[in-house]
Amino acid sequence: MNKFNKTLIALALAGATFSAHAHKPWLLPTSTIVESRDNWVTIDAAISEGLFDVDHVPLKLDGITITGPDGGKVDMQNVANGKLRNSFDLKLPKPGTYKIALVSxxxxxxxxxxxxxxxxxxxxxxxxxxxxxxxxxxxxxxxxQSRLETFVTTGEPDMAVFKPTGVGLELVPVTHPNDLRAGEKATWRFLLDGKPAANQGVSLIPGGVRYRGTLGEIRKNTDANGELSFELPAAGMYMVSSSWPAATPSKPGQPPQMPARRASYAATIEILPE
Structure with missing residues (x-):
């Protein structure tokens, strides 16, 4: 296989839904519900083969935006750049939900x-x-168009940060992602360019693959309204992800076809115990 074909394959895989062996970018908060007196949280950012494992390279923090409950921007603090991961602290000065996002x-x-x-x-x-x-x-x-997110809440969760932009693939939750408990049902809505993403494949994968030996993926498709419901599994940190359009099989000996446009979404969520 020549160098050009290898490059095409790499680019095609870049927009694919996360798999067991692909390197995955992620944002991982120390907690998604912050109830301490000072309301601080630390966010790790990396790209790894094992989900949430620090085993490859750091994720660059350039381009990360943090939106507060009032729509204002919040700055990263105490930024640390490491060999395998980057991290920063986030002060939550007001009650409500904050969105940490990397959009490219x-x-x-x-x-x-x-x-x-x-x-x-x-x-x-x-x-x-x-x-x-x-x-x-x-x-x-x-x-x-890719969107990588996570959410943290202090005080009562609110929905202000989930107002869609109308560009690319977006999550507009019916069930708040900081209000998830094992055994309960969660409903989420996905939009593509502001319209319901019907029949869109969505994946839910728990961290800790190295300790299980299996991916543990739960996969479902949205309905005509772009909605789907999960019965939430065991407590832990998870990644919910989706990619549009669905990957098509390549012909033998040929690199994967690159669609004219790809959109992907991924977010780290935390499921709490019952």
Whole structure:
């Protein structure tokens, strides 16, 4: 397999729903319900093979935004950059729910230059318009929109931070993600560009795969309204994730086809004991 085909495969996998062996980015709070007097929480950020295992590389904190219950932005504090993970502290000055999010939009392209040599591009819309000729031969373009989130609450949970942006794949919960208990039912709604994401595959995976030896994935599809319900499993930290469109099998000897657009969503949630 040549180097170009390997690159296409890597890019295709970048937008796929998390699997047992793919490297996964994640944000992991020390707790999603903060009841201490000072209301501090620490967030770890990494990319790993085992979900929530610190075994690969840190996740860059550039681009992370923190939204408070009143819609205002909150700053990271005591940022620490490590070899395997990065982390920061977060002060929760007001009661309610806070959203920690890393949202990115990228453009991938392949084309032939005037000499007939195959070129590859990865960047944003601005650099794409600047660096890739509009009349390039054999131009193939794929755009990705990814959203990585987690939520923490002090005091009573509220829904203010879940107002959808109308761009990409988003979670608009019916059951608050900081109000989950084992054995109860949770209902979530997914939107794609502000509209119900019907028949959308959603995965729920617990951390601690290395101790179980199995992935432990629960997978369901949304209904026509973009909603689905889970009976919540055992207490612990989980990742809920989804990717659009669904992956299509590649032909033997050929790299996976890159759709014109991909959207992905992932969030860390905590299920509390009964």
């Amino acid at each position: 939009q990228n453009v991938f392209a392949s084309y032939k230059d005037k000499a007939g040599e195959m070129k590859r591009f990865r960047g944003n819309e601005e650099t794409f318009a600047k660096d890739v000729p509009a009349d390039a031969a054999d131009l193939k373009v794929s755009r990705t």
